[in-house]
Amino acid sequence: MTAVSRRRVLRGGAAVGATAAGSAFTGFGGLVHAAPRGTVPDIAWDELARGLDGTLIRPEDDGYNEWGHPQNLRYDARRPAGVVVCHTARDVRTAILWAQRTGIHLVARSGGHSYGGYSATRGLLVDLGQLNDVRPDREAGTVTMGAGARNSGIYSALQPHNLAVSAGRCPTVGISGLTLGGGFGFSSRQLGLTADALACTRVVTAAGNSLVCDERRHPDLFWACRGGGGGNFGINTEFTFRTTPVDTVAIYQLDWDWRDTTAAFAAVQALAAGAPNAFSCRIGGGSAGRTRPEIRAARKVSALGQFFGSADDLRDLLAPVLRTARPKRVLIENQTFWQAKDFFYHSVPSDRYAVTSSYLDRPLPERGVETFMEAVDDWPGSSNPDGAGIAVFAWGGAIGEVAPRQTAFIHRTAGFLLACQTTWAEQDDAALVAANLRWLRGLSRDLDAYGNGQAYQNFIDPGLRDWRRAYYGANYPRLTEVKRRYDPGDFFHFAQGVTG
Ligand SMILES: Cc1cc2nc3c(=O)[nH]c(=O)nc-3n(C[C@H](O)[C@H](O)[C@H](O)COP(=O)(O)OP(=O)(O)OC[C@H]3O[C@@H](n4cnc5c(N)ncnc54)[C@H](O)[C@@H]3O)c2cc1C
Incomplete structure (x- = not known):
């Protein structure tokens, strides 16, 4: 079948007439079962396309590049043999039953932000992005x-x-x-x-x-x-x-000079450990840039969060941090919940990246913060402006009020979530990418010493060995x-x- 004629039949129903619900699998004449895994014949793909309310996109089709690549371009080589762009929930069923018959590997993709590239496959990608009402x-x-x-x-x-x-x-x-x-x-x-x-x-x-x-x-x-x-x-x-x-909230952002990093982490984590549920916090730091002087010049540390209350009350709550760690820039203000959402909007990391995580029962101690600072100075660098670093999120509050066995989410007793991250870009060579990954693994191994052995399953890390215990x-x-x-x-x- 030529690419042109394929494009004509790909849209389920539109070109060839929709099949009745559930009747898409009238038989591939035995061809599919004779086909080795991963080599599904065109006739079977055409059956799938005809059974869809949505669209089937194959590598030779217009739009494949748009639909075929994952958000984390680290996994861009893992391109699908076909993408089902679902228009209805029935399409999901159709795709599953078809994949069962053909033996092709199938994965679902919704937002496509799997850190581990697990919504990318060389088989059938079931994209739910249009089911977004x-x-x-x-x-x-x-x-x-x-x-x-x-x-x-x-x-x-x-x-x-x-x-x-x-x-x-x-x-x-x-x-x-x-x-x-x-x-x-x-x-x-x-x-x-x-x-x-x-x-x-x-x-x-x-x-x-x-x-x-x-x-x-x-x-x-x-x-x-x-x-x-x-x-x-x-x-x-x-x-x-x-x-x-929701109504109004208060937001804050505090920035420090790099030399004040240990004081900033100590003060912010101490506050977060005893703060009311209304207070949230992320403190993070790191660097960007390709060369050693650039990396050193770009080092940053800041804290950010939201408070369900007034800016005045938030200022009182933050007073010990402002007094002891003395940020160089302080922003504290009332906003509507929706303005705050816009203030926090952030689409980083992008391009190519890797992330590790661990839960901490207690604040990351000064020695751990120093380890991270030394690591930033040793970061091999990359062409990705998102750079590399760590973030510590205050955990607990309402999260900790649900028992660990009540839902499948086990991480209810931790005090903090720690994430380490590095990023790179297409033009970075294989040796630099390998150096970045070694750097990340080394830093996260060193900081694991302060963790409780658990990791966040949504910061999914393909390099984590004991993931069953860590995630679940x-x-x-x-x-x-x-x-x-x-x-x-x-x-x-x-x-x-x-x-x-
Ligand atoms: C830039 C960025 C920012 C982030 N920020 C946050 C944050 O603020 N808070 C937070 O908690 N996490 C955050 N994460 C992590 C995020 O929660 C996870 O990556 C999450 O799994 C992404 O969901 P998705 O639908 O976008 O991803 P996908 O890659 O589409 O899906 C993730 C996994 O779920 C499977 N899946 C997808 N759809 C379905 C479905 N409908 N049914 C069953 N399985 C399905 C996929 O096959 C894959 O294994 C962030 C990640 C990135 C890359």
């Missing part, structure tokens, strides 16, 4: 959305109603990955994790069943959908969350039971996927 229900105090909704679309739909769901800073992160792996942001110490507000979700299983999951219906799967990680049990097509009315801890055995029940054949699998 967000429907607030003011009376019920809930919001229902398609699995492809992203933070920006969710905030936009909720703003006219002054209702919030705690979500992240990055406008393009998807609700699916965010929720399934926990989901935190500057509202989480007050409102809980994104997953904690989940009231109901719809999941299409490996068998093609679309299950409504909540506390009563499929409660085990519902439990797993709150922290059990994306890509493990099925493809979620819809989420309903409880919302919270004592909840892992129960996750394997859920896996056996809903995906006994391990159809949804990836390198750090839950197995039955």
